[in-house]
Amino acid sequence: MVDIHCHVLPGVDDGSRSWEMTAEMCRIAVDDGITHIVATPHANHQFLYDRERYTAMLGGLHEVSNGKLTFTLGCDFHFSYENIQDALEHPRRYTIGETQYLLIEFSDYAIPPSLQQDVFALRSRGIVPIVTHPERNQWLLKKPEMVLSLVKQGCLVQVTANAVTGAWGRRSQSMIKWLLERDAVQVVASDAHDAVRRKPILSQACDAIAKIRGPETAEALVAHNPTAIVEGKTVC
Numbered sequence: 001m002v003d004i005h006c007h008v009l010p011g012v013d014d015g016s017r018s019w020e021m022t023a024e025m026c027r028i029a030v031d032d033g034i035t036h037i038v039a040t041p042h043a044n045h046q047f048l049y050d051r052e053r054y055t056a057m058l059g060g061l062h063e064v065s066n067g068k069l070t071f072t073l074g075c076d077f078h079f080s081y082e083n084i085q086d087a088l089e090h091p092r093r094y095t096i097g098e099t100q101y102l103l104i105e106f107s108d109y110a111i112p113p114s115l116q117q118d119v120f121a122l123r124s125r126g127i128v129p130i131v132t133h134p135e136r137n138q139w140l141l142k143k144p145e146m147v148l149s150l151v152k153q154g155c156l157v158q159v160t161a162n163a164v165t166g167a168w169g170r171r172s173q174s175m176i177k178w179l180l181e182r183d184a185v186q187v188v189a190s191d192a193h194d195a196v197r198r199k200p201i202l203s204q205a206c207d208a209i210a211k212i213r214g215p216e217t218a219e220a221l222v223a224h225n226p227t228a229i230v231e232g233k234t235v236c
Helices: 019-032 051-064 081-089 115-124 138-142 145-152 170-181 203-213 215-230
Strands: 002-006 036-039 070-073 076-078 101-105 128-132 156-160 187-189
Touching (some): 002 187, 002 215, 019 051, 081 115, 128 145, 138 145, 138 170, 145 156, 156 170, 187 215
Parallel strands (some): 002 036, 101 128
């Protein structure tokens, strides 16, 4: 399995606080069957995104995982005006590795009024937005059809593994089921922040999705599609 959304780099945002915690997160991921992690530090008004520094830290991730995991650098890209303008000017500053894929995060309580225009602008620069955890956005919970509209615009959708199994509440879990039934989810990722409450675990969500849509779909969401994303290939 491949986890494309994980706050595993230590001391850079609200994720792992130390290399010791990072090592434990890596151990949990390996035990769960994860083989590759995309490290995704926040890029928002609170946490400055330093691509060069974070790239240099990837070697440390390999070391604390005892070589049992491989890593790519990505970003948890807050969908703000300033970030969007910078991404349009530097299309590969925030993407997953050297690929075209960009994890975009909305506020938990709102959607920007210029959303469709902003998505179109990113797509015109060759960027493929991956909408992260729509099941945690209060606006999208009320209007889940907006997620379908984003998919039609060329976005991919990533839901959170432990939201699939109910950790974020019944409404979020129900929305994910609704999206799955409409083929509007392409990836499941952990969005892990630590080794206790928000762990890098995908297998439980995989099992739950297999019961809803079958094992082939579940395997696609935790393995085939995220692998294609990391390799910069088209997600079918």
